[in-house]
Amino acid sequence: MKSFEEFTVKEIVDQIEDGILLGIPADYSGVPMTFTKELINKGVKNLKLYCLPLTTIQGDMLIGSGCVSEIETAAVTLGEFGLAPRFSEAVENGKILIKDSTCPALHAQLQATEKSVPFMPLRGVVGSDVQKNRKDWQIISNPMKSSGVQNEPILLLPAVQLDVLVFHASYADRNGNIQIGRRRELATLAHASKKVFVTVEEIIDTDFFENELSAATCLPALYIDGISVVKNGAWPCKLPGVYESDNEEIKKYSIAAKTQPSFDQYMKQFLKS
Amino acid sequence: MNLNIKREELLISQLADLLKNDNHVAVGAASPIPGAAALLAKEEAKNFNKRLRVTILHSNKYNNFTDGARELFDCAAQGRIDTFFLGGVQIDGNANINLVGTGEYPNVDKRFPGSFGSPLMYFVVPQIILFREEHSPRTLVKNVDFISAPGVSDDNIYRPGGPKYLLTNRALFKFNKKQKKFSLYKLNMNETLDSIIELTGFDFDVDKNLSEMDFPDKTRIETLRKYIAPMVSEFYPEFANRIWGV
Numbered sequence: 001m002k003s004f005e006e007f008t009v010k011e012i013v014d015q016i017e018d019g020i021l022l023g024i025p026a027d028y029s030g031v032p033m034t035f036t037k038e039l040i041n042k043g044v045k046n047l048k049l050y051c052l053p054l055t056t057i058q059g060d061m062l063i064g065s066g067c068v069s070e071i072e073t074a075a076v077t078l079g080e081f082g083l084a085p086r087f088s089e090a091v092e093n094g095k096i097l098i099k100d101s102t103c104p105a106l107h108a109q110l111q112a113t114e115k116s117v118p119f120m121p122l123r124g125v126v127g128s129d130v131q132k133n134r135k136d137w138q139i140i141s142n143p144m145k146s147s148g149v150q151n152e153p154i155l156l157l158p159a160v161q162l163d164v165l166v167f168h169a170s171y172a173d174r175n176g177n178i179q180i181g182r183r184r185e186l187a188t189l190a191h192a193s194k195k196v197f198v199t200v201e202e203i204i205d206t207d208f209f210e211n212e213l214s215a216a217t218c219l220p221a222l223y224i225d226g227i228s229v230v231k232n233g234a235w236p237c238k239l240p241g242v243y244e245s246d247n248e249e250i251k252k253y254s255i256a257a258k259t260q261p262s263f264d265q266y267m268k269q270f271l272k273s
Numbered sequence: 274m275n276l277n278i279k280r281e282e283l284l285i286s287q288l289a290d291l292l293k294n295d296n297h298v299a300v301g302a303a304s305p306i307p308g309a310a311a312l313l314a315k316e317e318a319k320n321f322n323k324r325l326r327v328t329i330l331h332s333n334k335y336n337n338f339t340d341g342a343r344e345l346f347d348c349a350a351q352g353r354i355d356t357f358f359l360g361g362v363q364i365d366g367n368a369n370i371n372l373v374g375t376g377e378y379p380n381v382d383k384r385f386p387g388s389f390g391s392p393l394m395y396f397v398v399p400q401i402i403l404f405r406e407e408h409s410p411r412t413l414v415k416n417v418d419f420i421s422a423p424g425v426s427d428d429n430i431y432r433p434g435g436p437k438y439l440l441t442n443r444a445l446f447k448f449n450k451k452q453k454k455f456s457l458y459k460l461n462m463n464e465t466l467d468s469i470i471e472l473t474g475f476d477f478d479v480d481k482n483l484s485e486m487d488f489p490d491k492t493r494i495e496t497l498r499k500y501i502a503p504m505v506s507e508f509y510p511e512f513a514n515r516i517w518g519v
Contacts, residue, residue, distance in 0.1 A: 026342060028331070053342060054387070075372075075387035079303060080511050088384040091374075098379055103390040104346035111343075123350060123431050124396035129378065129420040130388050152431055184341030240333065247510075 004176025007226040012197045013038045015226075016164060019046040019069075023165035023193055027056040027079065027245075029183045031237040032168040032199050034230045040065045041271055049073070050162055052110065052189050053103035057237065057253055060084040061270075063096060064263045072099035072160075074106055080247075081254035086263060100130050105137075105157050107185070112159035113192035119156045126153050165193035168233040169219075170242045172200045176221035177208045181241055190223040199230040201242060276494050280442060281306060281516050283461065284406075285497065286489035287445060289314040291402060291438060292325070295355040297337075299328040299345060299398075302389060305512035307358040307404055308332075309505045313497055328354075332508035346390055349397045352433065357398040359391050360405050363417040366475025367453050368424025368436040370395070370403065371417035378419050388421035395422035398434040408441035410474040425453050444469050447480060456480045459487075 016022065016039060025031060029052075036058050044067050049059055051073035059076050062068050064086030076087040090096045105122055112120040119138075125131050126139060142152040167186055171179040178198050180186045190196045208214040233239075236246035236253070256266035288310035292298050298311040311327045312335065318325040329335040330345060338344040348354055361370035362385045372391060376382030395401055405412055426432045439446040439455060443464045446455040456478035457469060466479065489497070498517060506513035513519050 029342075054389070073387060075302075075389050077302070077386035080509070083385065091384045092380055092382065094380045100373060100379075100387060102388050102392040104343065104350075104393045107343040107346065122393070124393035126430055127420075127423045127426055128388075128392045129373075130392050130422075133378065149429075149431060152429060154431075182339045182341070184339070185343060186341075188341060188343070 003174070004172070004221055004224065005226040007197065007228045009035055009038050009199065009228050009230060012166060012199070012226060012228055013042050015195065015197065016042070016044055016047075018044055019048070020163040021048045021050055021160075023162040023189045024049050024051040024055045024059060025167045025186060025189065026052060026054050027237055028240060029186055030168040030180075030239055031056070031058050031234050032166045033058065033235055033237055034233045035166050035168070035197075035199055036061060037271055040067060040267070043067075045069075050160065051076075051106065052185055053101075053106040056084065057250060060086045060257060061267070063087050063090050064257060064260070065267060068096055070097040070099065072101055072106070074101055074103045078250065078254045081251055085254070085257040086260075089260070100133060102130055107188060109157045109160040110162075110188050110192035112157065113161045114188065117159065119158055122155050122157055125155050131155065160192065162189070162193040163195065165189050165196045166198070168199045168230070168239060170201050170239060172198070172203045172227050173206050173208045173218070174203070175207060175209075176224055176227055178219040178221075178224060178227075179208065179214065179217060180219050181217050183240060187219050190219055195225045196223055197226045197228070198224055199228045199233040201229070201231060201233065201239070203227070203229055276491065278488060278494060279516060280461070282489065282494065282497060283486060284440065284442065285310045285313060286493060287440060287459070287486050288402065288404070289317065289493075290487070291400070292356055293318075295325055295400070297326040297328070297354050298356045299330065299349070299354045300358055301330050304358055304360075304404070305505060305509035306406075307402070308509060309497070309501055312501050312504050313493070316496055316500055317493070329508055334507060335504070346393055349394055352397070352399075354398050356400040356402060357394050358402050358404050359395060359422070361403065361412075361417070361421070363412060363414045364403055364405060364439065365414050365417045365424075366455065366477065368403065368439070368448050368455070369417045369420045370422050370424070371419045372421040373419040375418050381418070391422040394434070395436070396426070396430075396432045396434050400437045401435060403436055403439040405439070406442045408443040408469075408472055410472060413441070413472075414474040424448070425450060443472065445486065446477060449478070452478070454478055457483055459483070460485050462486075
């Protein structure tokens, strides 16, 4: 028996049902763009996106394609190429529900699930409109006598478990361990997700656990439900340590996405590519 | 002596002056001018036999973190970051910042990316420098439409950090925490107190030592152009190409 499940991208997409809570990695973590393309082709609906802690072209494309009903995030942006136009318009017109958050809160909610505790406290944030608009967050008075400042107001965040996480990485080894380098937030996402699928550039005939360096920078196969080999699977986003982002293409997208008709036109080509 | 100093270079130089006493400066998303200033301050600190650490989040090379994206926030909460930069679609006279949008929340008139890490960073980093190039009544407003992070907090809130300065392309303000008010501290070339009053949407005090921004000397501008520009091009290629043609 093979030590891990090898899937096609389509088989991963088949696992994504309408309405699920989907984990979205940041642009620096390995964005699964080939998967995203197939997901849009499938015509999935009412996805809830949970970004750790932000999204760029992936989230904007899914929103522009009508696949999203809700997004929890610290930001949606095209970075040097400006605002994320499909996201901005969808929020302005009330087409999607926006749960504005902040990076450390998005991390902490998943860390609560990692530890299987119902909530996680976080300092700061109190008194901001981000906090005031989150009815699912609570403020308590610090109950500890031995640590912190007594009666200090402190924010509690609920544990969040993702239904599915999909990300793109450089390599899997022969046992299905995934090389994630310093992008440890991918481990946080995976630990807090019911199912995890990974697209990789290559499966290499080695065992990451044989060496201290590669063992410390991999995500163990125990958290992974399926792997698919996809060359350039993050394009046009970058894959840290492997290739840079295709800035020409992202620029092209940023211009096309300014209106829905030119976005639709762009996507026709993109989905075929 | 005419060094043909660009406006961006003057801002970089001005910011570098504010980082002289730091041990660790971190720079967040979409911040080429603060990034260049931090690297310049790091280079100059060597002349005083000082070690300044710089973390540029969007760079793999100029980065001190290995524990994932949460490490920045944990590190800041531990008090290990002395200076961080924040921006805003709107900044008001109480130093409240808005990174979310203008108009009534949630379906705002114009939506911007979001609050990023500001709701925590503003509370825990001792020196927050607000940086917004555009200096106009639409960016510097009486009251922000949405508070991504408040400028000041009640006394019972844990808050070792907060705003110290606001830099725009026209002026540098200091923030007075007790009075909850900015005071005008330095003017960019060709600006006057009157021009700043006209273009600022909030009331502010005037520092008794109000002066013009200091021009970088020849050594500093050479360091910037020769050593720092190529570094900046690694993580902000478009900016470095536009300013220095590298």
